[in-house]
Amino acid sequence: MIQLTEAAVAAVKRSIVEAGKPEETYLRVRVKGGGCSGLSYGLNFESDPEADDRVVEQDGVRLLLDPRSELYLAGTRLDHTSGLNGQGFTFHNPNATGGCGCGKSFAA
Amino acid sequence: MSSARAALAALAGNRSTCWIGLHGQRLLEVTGLERLEFLQGLLTQDLRVAPGRAVASAMADRKGGWIADPWLLVDDHSVWITARTGPFAAMVAQLERHRFTARVEWREPLGPAPRAILAFGSGAARVAPALGLATGTDGREGGGFASPGGQGVWMRVDETSPEDLLLVVPAADGEFWRSRLEAIEPPVAAADREQFRLARIAAGTPWHGVDGDESVLVPEAVANDRVSLEKGCYLGQETIARIRHRGRVRQRLVRAWLAAPPPAPGMEILGSTGEVVGRITSAAPLPGGGSLALAWRRAGTPGHGARLATGGQVEWLDEAGGEDSPPAVA
Numbered sequence: 001m002i003q004l005t006e007a008a009v010a011a012v013k014r015s016i017v018e019a020g021k022p023e024e025t026y027l028r029v030r031v032k033g034g035g036c037s038g039l040s041y042g043l044n045f046e047s048d049p050e051a052d053d054r055v056v057e058q059d060g061v062r063l064l065l066d067p068r069s070e071l072y073l074a075g076t077r078l079d080h081t082s083g084l085n086g087q088g089f090t091f092h093n094p095n096a097t098g099g100c101g102c103g104k105s106f107a108a
Numbered sequence: 109m110s111s112a113r114a115a116l117a118a119l120a121g122n123r124s125t126c127w128i129g130l131h132g133q134r135l136l137e138v139t140g141l142e143r144l145e146f147l148q149g150l151l152t153q154d155l156r157v158a159p160g161r162a163v164a165s166a167m168a169d170r171k172g173g174w175i176a177d178p179w180l181l182v183d184d185h186s187v188w189i190t191a192r193t194g195p196f197a198a199m200v201a202q203l204e205r206h207r208f209t210a211r212v213e214w215r216e217p218l219g220p221a222p223r224a225i226l227a228f229g230s231g232a233a234r235v236a237p238a239l240g241l242a243t244g245t246d247g248r249e250g251g252g253f254a255s256p257g258g259q260g261v262w263m264r265v266d267e268t269s270p271e272d273l274l275l276v277v278p279a280a281d282g283e284f285w286r287s288r289l290e291a292i293e294p295p296v297a298a299a300d301r302e303q304f305r306l307a308r309i310a311a312g313t314p315w316h317g318v319d320g321d322e323s324v325l326v327p328e329a330v331a332n333d334r335v336s337l338e339k340g341c342y343l344g345q346e347t348i349a350r351i352r353h354r355g356r357v358r359q360r361l362v363r364a365w366l367a368a369p370p371p372a373p374g375m376e377i378l379g380s381t382g383e384v385v386g387r388i389t390s391a392a393p394l395p396g397g398g399s400l401a402l403a404w405r406r407a408g409t410p411g412h413g414a415r416l417a418t419g420g421q422v423e424w425l426d427e428a429g430g431e432d433s434p435p436a437v438a
Binding site: 030100 | 209342343346
């Protein structure tokens, strides 16, 4: 199961409003192929789940996880940071065995 | 002028246009909403650089090993990718391995054995218009076109020069396009394997599976313009970027002039004290004697005094790179 930090929940809600989307919009969290280390993360808004998606709700944020991504995201904590070094979502994934310098991809 | 430079100048002065059938060339059509993003994460080239025009790329494994040398053509609805059978299979396996959740599909629209015809040589630019393949007003040079047995794909590739034209058509249409090529005035003549190999070597175009494989690194094997360091994260990019920024390679695939008939691939090249400084991968005879080769050249080896293990002077035509002479960064 994936968990969102308080900061991530707030950031997702803020992003939905800023994107002009309805409050009930889903956030799809997924693993994609490619990138320096072979796997990378993807986040995007969607209005409806796919048939085989698992829907996870936390603190008013509704996440969509497809079965394949879920395997790689089990136990992941999704955080959101903002500071002098930049801001954005960060994944703390216990399944990742390595990452790349740019921080955008991982190996598992 | 050295013998080597004189030989290259003589080749450049040849004004004939030729065609050759490329056996084992395959064609992949990649479609789907996320096709560009997906391929950007797996290929070394930036797919945004030249929409509607073919660009040379490479595909690397996670450690930067060279696994394929495809040509890509991005048009409005598809990305067309062509490569020879060996690297093509490795490339498709890599796509399959990394597909995960990407909204992307691919297929071989002409089946596993299409007919590929390359027009090359000086004046090859005239062939596309003569065949009725129009360049778009937006500068596009390539895409789908009607062939008797179904849709073919054409693109301008740089196997021997930027004027080269590649047609990939249904297998049964080969004879039709061959006769169309030979009816052009002045005629486009059929070339043999050695003529084409010589032109490819003279242009310094390596072929995956012939000149190198996954045991060599992408920056050692391919030209810098096949690799983007600006587009972001892709498979093998960390290794490639590190090598390019340090300006150091262990070896590099370069051109060499040989004062001998073409040796067999794998022939060692020795330095002045007998140490191995390189290895031949492709070679073809020159019309005036001697031969031209692509060979691995160890970084830091002197520019003179090299010879084939069986005898015969070797004159390097390109630098290998190394601490003192880093490969140029595009």
